[in-house]
């Protein structure tokens with residue numbers, strides 16, 4: 001256990017020193033190999049990097065990145081935003097509500113919150129500023145609602161959680177739907193209350209004709225999340241296959257129907273998606289060394305012994321896990337958090353009687369919240385830059401949304417039905 | 429404990445691999461009077477099949493537990509290709525006789541000499557391979573005609589199913605349940621315990637205990653670790669492996685019986701095969717393989733044990 | 734356009750940088766497109782013919798390794814890897830710090846390369862039946878990616894300080 005403690009400490013120290021995550025993990029494993037020779041030999045360390053990524057299911061990550069990137073490049077984002085505005089812009093604070101609504105829809109298309117914030121923020125933050133919203137508020141709404149992207153399928157953190165634990169990725173995807181929609185609801189509620197109190201602007205209602213037009217324009221994009229969920233629930237294809245087909249569907253719609261972009265622009269978007277997915281895949285490869293070390297020193301066994309001695313009830317244990325994740329999430333982003341923590345905690349939690357699918361939902365929700373907590377919140381950094389305001393101003397504005405999300409996390413921890421109910425209803 | 433050995437295997441913690449590893453650990457603890465312990469790492473956490481063989485022969489791993497047929501992953505393990513030949517063994521007892529025969533020892537001596545790894549013994553049985561289908565009761569090869577069956581991608585297995593008139597599909601394990609559910613493949617081949625445990629009975633209602641390939645679990649030790657043992661310790665190790673194997677026999681029979689009994693509750697109909705007809709259909713393949721895929725006459729010699 | 738002229742003036746290191754980045758981008762793009770095509774082909778074969786590709790899994794694995802390990806040098810060139818930015822430094826110190834990380838990468842990459850070659854040797858006895866070769870082929874994307882990572886770190890180290898606005 002002491003070996004793992006020292007190794008993790010070295011890893012965290014390297015991360016704080018701004019060494020890239022994959023190198024911090026690999027370097028810490030290298031330090032373990034030197035300090036506790038000959039347990040882990042150099043050639044076995046190299047094998048563990050190969051082994052880390054040796055599961056075809058990880059290919060789902062680039063597939064969903066590709067599908068989201070093509071959708072965004074191909075003008076589908078503009079169409080979906082038009083629809084969101086046509087639906088809710090006439091309510092007081094309408095553009096803020098449209099921002100949240102658009103994020104819910106985007107969540108069903110892309111697997112990454114950063115991609116969602118980029119697509120929604122680039123259009124909505126300037127539009128909200130023109131409408132008289134404080135730019136920091138526009139940034140905060142965008143950042144908070146982009147976290148929904150990790151809960152509603154497809155979700156890259158859920159793919160990662162499923163691959164590092166006994167959870168089935170289809171079950172996890174289905175488990176994320178209800179909490180994801182609930183996130184949309186609580187954020188919308190917060191947005192409505194703030195709009196009333198602060199007297200934000202509303203737009204004239206442009207009629208159902210406008211809604212109908214926007215719906216027609218975006219129906220092919222809206223069908224994608226429907227296909228994804230139906231394909232999963234119907235059990236006709238694996239998550240990987242659905243990811244690849246979604247990417248192809250997006251390409252066909254973009255090039256064949258919408259025709260907003262050239263094939264060349266599409267390839268540029270795909271190359272960006274490939275690089276973005278490599279960012280995550282290389283961390284997963286490096287984590288193979290941690291999996292090896294943890295297995296070799298029997299970490300899960302020792303952790304399980306500690307936890308079973310403490311005799312915690314599942315809810316108490318899950319609460320402890322959620323709080324730990326929130327604390328770690330203030331500095332670690334979701335992928336790192338999941339890869340480093342999930343393989344260690346999951347076996348212990350399952351032994352203690354926690355459903356692994358509910359655990360996965362708690363993991364992903366808690367780590368998604370970490371995207372909007374200072375000091376390190378990637379979505380805060382992104383939207384603050386988009387809005388051209390200081391980070392601190394966005395942090396202040398995001399606080400109320402953050403509180404709403406933490407409240408929702410408490411609900412998901414205390415009530416298994418929120419995550420497991422839909423799956424049971426569908427007989428999965 | 430004075431010595432702790434690390435044992436790696438690729439199967440999940442709840443598997444027959446794990447049970448065999450635990451039997452061995454217990455037997456070794458007893459034989460050595462508590463001076464030797466085994467640290468079992470299941471679930472391919474130390475590496476997959478390839479990595480575990482590589483780590484074993486380069487002394488990075490102490491013990492590797494795997495299906496005896498799994499040794500063919502190493503180039504030097506080729507002589508054991510014959511154990512994949514259909515209908516080589518009558519029943520599990522026949523396989524056990526083979527595993528404890530001089531012929532087996534002679535074959536394994538060759539692999540040991542070339543790779544340096546030390547074979548400790550036969551530590552457990554594996555369920556024989558059966559065939560299941562969605563709608564067709566399979567009694568004779570002709571019943572398989574026109575069906576698509578998911579099988580392991582071993583050339584012998586593919587050749588056998590082709591000889592029986594079926595086509596062999598290489599669909600991956602991850603996609604198999606979907607393929608069965610949607611009728612993309614008509615059936616699959618597996619051990620009955622795995623069939624019951626995996627939920628395939630949802631889509632496959634007919635089972636034929638064809639028992640055409642039988643196997644068991646072997647245990648290997650790394651070259652340097654073995655050389656570093658005293659003669660007494662070497663004796664404990666091999667006797668513990670033998671204990672694990674013999675203690676496992678009754679457990680294996682009980683598990684097989686339980687799985688066969690569970691079939692009824694799953695609504696699966698069992699059809700006894702006309703084994704002779706299946707064997708006759710693949711005789712041309714066996715004749716062709718004799719002397720090319722394996723040493724001429726080896727199939728006969730093992731068959732006669 | 735200004736950036737490009739600046740690059741031309743900077744001489745061969747900048748040209749090499751650009752060539753490497755273009756090649757790596759093409760590499761990860763090709764790997765991604767091939768992965769998607771392979772997955773789609775397998776769905777098609779399964780539903781159309783109840784068949785599959787015996788080599789599909791092995792080739793898919795090699796493509797996934799290639800995507801990750803060619804992405805490694807690409808992201809290193811652009812300093813775009815996942816990392817923690819807890820604090821900010823003055824620009825001059827920041828540049829020095831980045832160089833220190835590049836130098837660390839160079840050392841780590843060299844060590845990893847040795848270990849990977851050892852691992853490749855250990856895999857030479859393992860058959861990869863579906864591809865008709867031995868399992869050391871699986872280490873090739875890692876070896877290639879690590880070599881290119883060293884090159885990327887080297888190019889980062891020799892890069893002159895960027896001119897203002899460049």
Ligand code: NA
Pocket residue numbers: 106107108109110111112148149150151152153154155
């Ligand atoms: Na999503």
Ligand code: NA
Pocket residue numbers: 329330331332369370371372373374375376377378
């Ligand atoms: Na954070």
